[in-house]
């Protein structure tokens with residue numbers, strides 16, 4: 001490892017402190033700066049000579065990546081890396097590290113909580129009580145969950161844990177994932193058309209990519225049961241919200257529960273927010289006190305590893321290693 005001081009920029013971070021990161025990175029004695037970047041210009045202004053970047057929401061676009069003179073690693077606080085141009089990073093031999101496993105328990109539990117909330121009308125009835133209405137019939141019709149079908153769109157880490165937890169409620173589980181060919185956890189793989197027509201709850205667990213953007217629009221929503229609920233704890237743009245609004249208003253489906261939206265925070269005039277048959281939480285699925293610590297620890301460890309000439313614990317572009325990733329290169 002070279003003796004020069006590494007420069008590490010945290011482009012943005014809404015956590016209360018970065019003490020965990022500082023402690024872990026102190027081993028390589030870096031110059032560590034916490035910034036409040038919001039735009040690509042902000043990132044370009046502070047990160048062009050950084051050796052490592054830690055990032056939360058600020059856009060790491062191709063323009064940003066092309067401005068980086070010696071960056072070896074961009075580590076994202078999170079699982080999804082849709083705010084980072086991974087292709088551009090790979091072309092520039094920059095490792096993009098993420099933390100795929102810090103909140104599987106939290107997101108899967110939040111998903112189950114949203115499913116059960118829909119199934120039992122909890123948020124709806126709570127809103128009614130605050131309106132001085134003590135009347136369970138306002139949530140009618142509700143149906144028994146035992147024996148109902150949950151359709152998982154995407155069968156990765158989080159979906160598998162949702163399946164495990166949901167099976168405890170006697171719910172049958174089916175899944176659509178074109179990249180998974182076999183499963184041994186009591187989940188039946190089906191085509192998307194069957195997932196849509198057979199599910200009482202459809203829960204989305206795919207990354208946001210060009211392929212998954214607006215996977216749920218008019219056709220898919222019309223194909224679902226009128227009594228079904230759509231749950232999304234992955235990324236907002238996987239659903240076309242304009243179509244979802246019509247689907248909910250015209251009762252093509254019974255309801256929706258979203259932890260993520262196309263725009264976050266949403267436009268407060270968005271008519272979706274006024275509907276009774278929707279529950280929305282503010283992109284909180286990932287959060288618990290324990291997951292926060294794990295996330296910050298693992299992000300800092302990844303950056304430390306790469307700057308020490310090692311591989312990070314998780315990366316989304318392993319092609320970088322195959323392409324010319326060696327010590328002389330650094």
Ligand SMILES: NC(=O)c1ccc[n+]([C@@H]2O[C@H](COP(=O)([O-])OP(=O)(O)OC[C@H]3O[C@@H](n4cnc5c(N)ncnc54)[C@H](O)[C@@H]3O)[C@@H](O)[C@H]2O)c1
Nearest residue numbers: 079080154155156157158177179205206207233234285286
């Ligand atoms: N709301 C939150 O706080 C929060 C927290 C963590 C993760 N997430 C989101 O949840 C997503 C899923 O997380 P994970 O850990 O399960 O990821 P994962 O990579 O383990 O699983 C994603 C699955 O989606 C599948 N997939 C990809 N494209 C698909 C397509 N077109 N159709 C169907 N399936 C497809 C993949 O084959 C994979 O099995 C993440 O990408 C992230 O965006 C949200």
